[in-house]
Amino acid sequence: xxxxxxxxxxxxxxxxxxxxxxxxxxxxxxxxxxxxxxxxxxxxxxxxxxxxxxxxxxxxxxxxxxxxxxxxxxxxxxxxxxxxxxxxxxxxxxxxxxxxxxxxxxxxxxxxxxxxxxxxxxxxxxxxxxxxxxxxxxxxxxxxxxxxxxxxxxxxxxxxxxxxxxxxxxxxxxxxxxxxxxxxxxxxxxxxxxxxxxxxxxxxxxxxxxxxxxxxxxxxxxxxxxxxxxxxxxxxxxxxxxxxxxxxxxxxxxxxxxxx
Amino acid sequence: xxxxxxxxxxxxxxxxxxxxxxxxxxxxxxxxxxxxxxxxxxxxxxxxxxxxxxxxxxxxxxxxxxxxxxxxxxxxxxxxxxxxxxxxxxxxxxxxxxxxxxxxxxxxxxxxxxxxxxxxxxxxxxxxxxxxxxxxxxxxxxxxxxxxxxxxxxxxxxxxxxxxxxxxxxxxxxxxxxxxxxxxxxxxxxxxxxxxxxxxxxxxxxxxxxxxxxxxxxxxxxxxxxxxxxxxxxxxxxxxxxxxxxxxxxxxxxxxxxxxxxxxxxxxxxxxxxxxxxxxx
Numbered sequence: 231x232x233x234x235x236x237x238x239x240x241x242x243x244x245x246x247x248x249x250x251x252x253x254x255x256x257x258x259x260x261x262x263x264x265x266x267x268x269x270x271x272x273x274x275x276x277x278x279x280x281x282x283x284x285x286x287x288x289x290x291x292x293x294x295x296x297x298x299x300x301x302x303x304x305x306x307x308x309x310x311x312x313x314x315x316x317x318x319x320x321x322x323x324x325x326x327x328x329x330x331x332x333x334x335x336x337x338x339x340x341x342x343x344x345x346x347x348x349x350x351x352x353x354x355x356x357x358x359x360x361x362x363x364x365x366x367x368x369x370x371x372x373x374x375x376x377x378x379x380x381x382x383x384x385x386x387x388x389x390x391x392x393x394x395x396x397x398x399x400x401x402x403x404x405x406x407x408x409x410x411x412x413x414x415x416x417x418x419x420x421x422x423x424x425x426x427x428x429x430x431x432x433x434x435x436x437x438x439x440x441x442x443x444x445x446x447x448x449x450x451x452x453x454x455x456x457x458x459x460x461x462x463x464x465x466x467x468x469x470x471x472x473x474x475x476x477x478x479x480x481x482x483x484x485x486x487x488x489x490x
Numbered sequence: 491x492x493x494x495x496x497x498x499x500x501x502x503x504x505x506x507x508x509x510x511x512x513x514x515x516x517x518x519x520x521x522x523x524x525x526x527x528x529x530x531x532x533x534x535x536x537x538x539x540x541x542x543x544x545x546x547x548x549x550x551x552x553x554x555x556x557x558x559x560x561x562x563x564x565x566x567x568x569x570x571x572x573x574x575x576x577x578x579x580x581x582x583x584x585x586x587x588x589x590x591x592x593x594x595x596x597x598x599x600x601x602x603x604x605x606x607x608x609x610x611x612x613x614x615x616x617x618x619x620x621x622x623x624x625x626x627x628x629x630x631x632x633x634x635x636x637x638x639x640x641x642x643x644x645x646x647x648x649x650x651x652x653x654x655x656x657x658x659x660x661x662x663x664x665x666x667x668x669x670x671x672x673x674x675x676x677x678x679x680x681x682x683x684x685x686x687x688x689x690x691x692x693x694x695x696x697x698x699x700x701x702x703x704x705x706x707x708x709x710x711x712x713x714x715x716x717x718x719x720x721x722x723x724x725x726x727x728x729x730x731x732x733x734x735x736x737x738x739x740x741x742x743x744x745x746x747x748x749x750x751x752x753x754x755x756x757x758x759x760x761x762x763x764x765x766x767x768x769x770x771x
Binding site: 285306313318324326335366 | 719721723
């Protein structure tokens with residue numbers, strides 16, 4: 231049995247105001263795979279992510295995590311298996327101190343005090359923010375908040391990581407640190423993002439969503455070469471795959487000195 | 491049309507700077523004095539006993555309340571707390587106490603005693619007594635939070651029977667008051683940059699801004715609840731129980747409580763006065 235498999239089968243979801251969120255989304259993500267979920271604003275990426283841990287229930291279709299279909303009975307087990315990192319760390323970090331925030335999940339899972347302290351220490355160490363343990367989250371920088379958000383999820387030892395825009399509103403160095411950190415994880419990953427360069431770095435596979443439908447699914451390199459698909463989905467090539475900004479040709483080496 | 495400090499938008503613009511520098515209390519609470527290290531529960535109980543005894547005096551009591559100042563004075567000095575900051579916070583809330591007692595001199599015109607040939611109304615005495623009690627109790631509460639931290643106070647409240655739901659609400663309120671004030675400040679800044687001080691619409695704008703703030707708050711509340719559920723929230727915020735009741739805590743609670751009870755039943759200033767004026771002879 232593998233808990234690391236995520237499968238969406240013909241998911242449909244409409245918001246109470248009539249907006250169609252998902253319109254027949256299907257895919258299967260296997261053990262250890264890292265998948266980017268890309269699409270324009272309002273394409274349905276976040277709606278899809280909220281289905282993967284059972285926060286939203288589809289009007290039609292089903293979500294399978296590991297060997298079980300998601301339902302009310304196994305919701306808690308699924309939420310432990312699928313760790314969700316939200317787009318805005320201020321929504322994710324609601325406890326008074328970093329330590330208490332990271333301990334929130336393990337305490338809800340019923341671990342002992344010693345076990346909780348060990349899990350918190352491990353999670354904070356993994357993301358490199360042990361020194362922030364006693365700080366209140368609102369005092370942290372965006373990059374630190376993001377790292378702590380990831381730690382809050384890691385402390386629950388999930389098999390699958392689901393992230394919504396993990397690099398948004400970060401400065402370039404903080405962004406690079408998060409990318410390098412995520413590279414070290416061996417979990418199955420689903421990352422919703424507009425940062426296509428990050429998708430190139432982290433994800434071997436990309437799913438393109440447009441108006442609640444999957445319009446592209448394949449190796450990241452291939453998807454990002456498909457200009458027609460990107461244009462119709464309101465996306466554009468990652469910066470590093472675009473032509474040279476000096477002479478407009480694909481030959482960047484000619485003006486390499488400007489990019490060093 | 492409202493201008494300056496009376497203008498609600500001006501208030502929103504400065505909300506973070508003025509009234510809510512309560513995070514400074516967290517900074518104070520991170521100190522390392524003996525009082526800081528005491529278990530929060532011990533400080534909560536002692537403050538509770540202090541407040542109950544201070545408010546239990548007769549409405550005309552003044553002299554018997556004076557010795558109670560020993561508690562805030564000792565705690566401020568041993569805890570290295572900035573007296574100026576505590577007094578400033580006291581001043582911020584003082585209008586409430588003044589409003590409560592300001593009409594007493596008119597309501598109660600019974601002459602209690604004479605100073606020279608001037609009769610002093612009971613209303614003035616009770617007004618002054620209210621101000622004293624207010625100063626003592628509010629200072630004690632401020633000192634408690636400055637030595638312990640708001641969150642530790644909330645956490646220990648549940649140990650004394652305060653409903654967990656209420657404590658959770660206090661915790662979340664304290665966590666998000668900063669986020670909310672930030673959001674209010676950003677909205678007010680955006681408004682003031684485009685209003686060019688054209689005052690006339692400002693109250694109307696304020697109402698609209700407040701409405702938007704409420705909607706944003708509701709949206710945020712939903713997202714936070716979602717985040718909590720994703721990490722197994724079951725209606726209760728579980729915390730690690732780190733209570734440590736040692737001889738220091740017991741000494742602190744019992745020592746102060748006995749002193750307060752002694753001060754309640756023995757009017758020290760009156761006794762001293764009698765000694766000096768020969769009243770005991």
